[in-house]
Amino acid sequence: MQSAVLENIQDKAPEQHEGKSRVVLAIKGLTKIYGNHVALDNIHMDIELGKVHVLFGENGAGKSTFISMLAGANLPSKGELEIGGHQGVFHSVAESRAEGIRAVFQEFSLIPQLTVAENIVLGEEPLDSIGLLARQAAVESAKELINTLGFDLDPYAYVATLPRGKQQMVEICKALRKKPKILILDEPTASLSEHDARSLFDLVLKLKKQGTAIIYITHRMHEIPLLGDVVTVLRDGKQIATVPATTSEPELIKLMTGRTLDAIYPSLNPELGKTRLKISNLSLAHELGVPNIENVSFDVKAGEIVGIAGLVGCGKSELGQACFGLKKITGGEIVLDAHKTNFRHPADAIEAGLWYSPADRKQEGLVMCRPAKENMSLSGLIWGKIAGKVLRPQQEINLLKDLSDKVEFAKERLGEPISNFSGGNQQKVMLAKGLAQDISVFVFDEPTVGVDMGARPSIYRYLADLSKEGAAILLISSDLPELFGLCHRILVMNNGAITAEFQRDEFDEHRILENFF
Known part of the structure; x- marks a missing residue:
């Protein structure tokens, strides 16, 4: 019998209704001000089910500030989010997760002293009859998820012993244990080998096919047409443009930097x-x-x-x-x-x-x-x-x-x-x-x-x-x-x-x- 974990990520198309909007998250005028510094200025964006929305910009453009507000880790100064029929902002990570948003940040949230399996089930641990962690059940649950995602991870290994690329995979497993409506990936291939990056690409395309909305941040331009549907370019906290992912590299560079490739x-x-x-x-x-x-x-x-x-x-x-x-x-x-x-x-x-x-x-x-x-x-x-x-x-x-x-x-x-x-x-x-x-x-x-x-x-x-x-x-x-x-x-x-x-x-x-x- 298939486990609940596997049921969450099985290959099946999302339920669709004729004429129904595919927008799962509407971002309206999101702004963040620190003192006299405007870190993010009046961002408007629609995130759709079954699409990869790439966020592209230089360091300091406002990408991290933006996704931290979607994840409930940072409170906007102005603007609001519309999701699940509600309007407002997230005051905590728990509120964001309750609406089906999961984020994998560049800075990991793993506990080095715990095993891979223990980190994956952390917060939703299987318990035995007396309320303690059912370790074997945790390992089996983690194993099934790891195998389904195609990652090369030992569920018994302590996270402290893993290279950064493997730790990245553990974070992704954590985020996908409960199938999210919206998955945020912040530079996910920065620490991955070519083999592991390909596994991640396959996974992103699979989730996209199932109807998951994905916000994908990357500096690697070849990943944009490979995975993306649309690209929003940020520069100095401002939304410069939202364009198709097939937009040429020279044009994306010009939008991001304000300069042509020749310059x-x-x-x-x-x-x-x-x-x-x-x-x-x-x-x-x-x-x-x-x-x-x-x-x-x-x-x-x-x-x-x-x-x-x-x-x-x-x-x-x-x-x-x-x-x-x-x-x-x-x-x-x-x-x-x-x-x-x-x-x-x-x-x-x-x-x-x-x-x-x-x-x-x-x-x-x-x-x-x-x-x-x-x-x-x-x-x-x-x-x-x-x-x-x-x-x-x-x-x-x-x-x-x-x-x-x-x-x-x-x-x-x-x-x-x-x-x-x-x-x-x-x-x-x-x-x-x-x-x-x-x-x-x-x-x-x-x-x-x-x-x-x-x-x-x-x-x-x-x-x-x-x-x-x-x-x-x-x-x-x-x-x-x-x-x-x-x-x-x-x-x-x-x-x-x-x-x-x-x-x-x-x-x-x-x-x-x-x-x-």
């Missing part, structure tokens, strides 16, 4: 020099869960930006790490400025003139509790332009001013801890660390991940300036428009091998994507 990407350096980085038949030691990287060959010239494209797990990040001495090389060679240099340690790479900026800047690149100025100057003290010297106050001031100017970082914020900053400003500090060295080859791994479109142009200008100064740049990115806008050439990786190369005049999204698989 976002700088001009390419036309003058390429000698080969600075040459990879020949490179093979890496085999690792569990990582594709075998064998016999990879390519080169990067002075002044050139070469992109590496491919799905998550194709081996592109491991290739970048190998260049920096973070992976064991078992065959082939790396030649840097005509010198064979198979690095065994990052310090060796930096000393030779190669810098690597990791994809996970918070865990691998920055000291989050320390101020920006210390993060910027620290690497220069150890390896770079002031290595081995006593750093005098004026010398540090001059260095920090120079670095801040080059990456367009606000100098008045140098004393603040890194944890205070947006993703864009954190990335600027990460980039400045590379400039504190004497570097000729830069490897950037997902340099704009978690950075909104409004903050990206300054990062793009930084890369273009490095190129024009003669640096060789290897740009690893999952963002095809970014690669198209910045690169002289694009290499495609699939299952640990380079499967195709495209010159700039050959860039074509469909042809490149074909080589991903």
